[in-house]
Amino acid sequence: MSIATCPECGDRFEMKSAVIEAEVIRLAHPDKHAGSASATEATQWLPQQQQARQ
Incomplete structure (x- = not known):
């Protein structure tokens, strides 16, 4: 999570899985x-967040 x-x-919200x-x-x-x-920004932002957590 x-x-x-x-x-x-x-x-802020919890993401429970990939x-x-x-x-x-x-x-x-x-x-x-x-x-x-907004959709373009969200689509670019989400993978950046995944990478930042790794």
Whole structure:
């Protein structure tokens, strides 16, 4: 289990597994949100958080 922080609001939340993290990336992907800047930022931010925890 790991802790993540939302880049927009600063809320902290627990990520229970890499599977959940992968699902969040899939759900936030810009292709699903018409290339929005927020979706792009989230998709780039999540893997950075994974790397920072390793």
